Amino acid sequence: MRILGIETSCDETGVAIYDDEKGLLAHQLYSQVKLHADYGGVVPELASRDHVKKTIPLIKATLTEAGLTPKDLDGIAYTAGPGLAGALIVGASIGRSLAYAWNVPAVAIHHMEGHLLSPMLEEIQPPVPFISLLVTGGHTLLIEVKSMGEYVILGESIDDAVGEAFDKTANLMGFDYPGGSMLSKLAERGNSKRFTFPRPMTDRPSLDFSFSGLKTFTANTIAVNDKDEQTRADIARAFEDAVVDTLMIKCKLALKQRSMKRLVVAGGVGANRHLRVKLEQLTASIGGEVYYPRAEFCTDNGAMIAYAGMQRLKNGEHNDLEIEVFPRWPIDQLTAIKT
Template sequence: MAYTAGPGLVGALLVGTTIGRSMAYAWGVPAVPVHHMEGHLLAPMLEDNPPPFPFIALLVSGGHSMIVEVKGIGKYQILGESIDDAAGEAFDKTAKLMGLDYPGGPLLSKLADKGTPGRFKFPRPMTDRPGLDMSFSGLKTFAANTIAANDDSEQTRADIAYAFQEAVCETLAIKCKRALKQTGMKRIVIAGGVSANRFLRKELEALASKIGGEVYYPRTEFCTDNGAMIAYAGMQRLKNGEAAELSVEATPRWPIDQLSPIKG
């Protein structure tokens, strides 16, 4: 019985952990705690053409944004991460500023499809300095100021949504390009809820094409939180001999690079 044990909000984690651990006990089967972001990272393995190791992974969700060097399951090195808002969080907060429902990221992207390229120009944060860390809270503020300074027509809202989405996705692509150059790799995986964004996929596909590389991502239903990715990650951990004790434990803070490597 695989269940998400962290990272995340401790209340939600305790509910899931208690249920997962209790079901495993009732059925007399092993209980396997799974790292939420490892589940996302391994989601492309569910596809017919899974990415071979090693690769660079861009993990972008509502709570996390990080670039990870992946040499195998459990063999992770964080190369860069957001120092404030995650990319998905910035999407949702900006969507809220525009009066869109929650979760706003997909709705903002849909609105951006009607936008006019070039009308508004947003900054590409932290791309003018070395390193792979990211920052997206400033884009939210820039969007708020842009919204306040312009009319509330549907076209203007669409144009702002386009500029915001373009800035986030191009920033992520710039950081991924640096990571590939830094590691000498040409294979990149994108996973997490934001990996369903079509603009981001096109940016990374163009990047991979320029360097003769490859880009992998899960199908749309496996981008957002789902049981299949947790089951797959749990299966790999179980095969590695990992299982939980009887006690119920959640890990709200759980760096992905502290996971144990899978043998073999």
């Protein structure tokens, strides 16, 4: 079974083809970072227009890369939510229309399920059940994965997601959007002992997250200190340490509460080197394991949508001709996938 996956939930256009026997055959990705940089964040209307321009050319490029024609496809999967409504409509309209024209089934995919399943793109796949930490630009979630498609939300951010906190703090430090990765690079030169920032909501049994207060604490620290390069690096290090420790503490608590030792980390922030080191130390200390997708599949991409689509189509799911998207779509509303 060969599935074409289309991802257009925010500011990246991703297209891929996944084969259930050969694995990933081809993938293409276009980022809109430069388009939105001057505005300090994603402009929904501009994002939608750019998806209109880029999706069809990327589909053609992906088919060419895989050496396939539309007749070689068995289905199309597209992201239907959560995300920006206009951006989702572009991918859903194109995906559903092409499926009708090519006489193959189409299936709407949950963006976060795509991230959650992205480690399955690797040669060594995490066995279920496991605890999943999903840390993307707009979402921070701790999920118990009982089986594929059967998800229980254990904790989530009550304000800024961790990716948003990184980018907003980077902006406070003078970096252009998106500045999270640049902040992390600066933090590598920082002195971890100079500043100590709070680890929010780690003094309670709740698995929810809150990063807005940490962002404010960082802003106040910037305001009362010199702006030399070393001080900036020290503040960046203190912020990153606080975020990473908070995520590690919550993961440790989730594993303990659910009596599990297997952890999966996905989403853009999952590529953070400091976070990976901490979580590897955590799982090693309890005799467990941690799994990640490769760095290129931590951010939004079509490969994860193609893989999730393959699983859903094999489960007998498909969508009719009505095109519908869900800017807000709780992941625990999904149905279990029969194995």
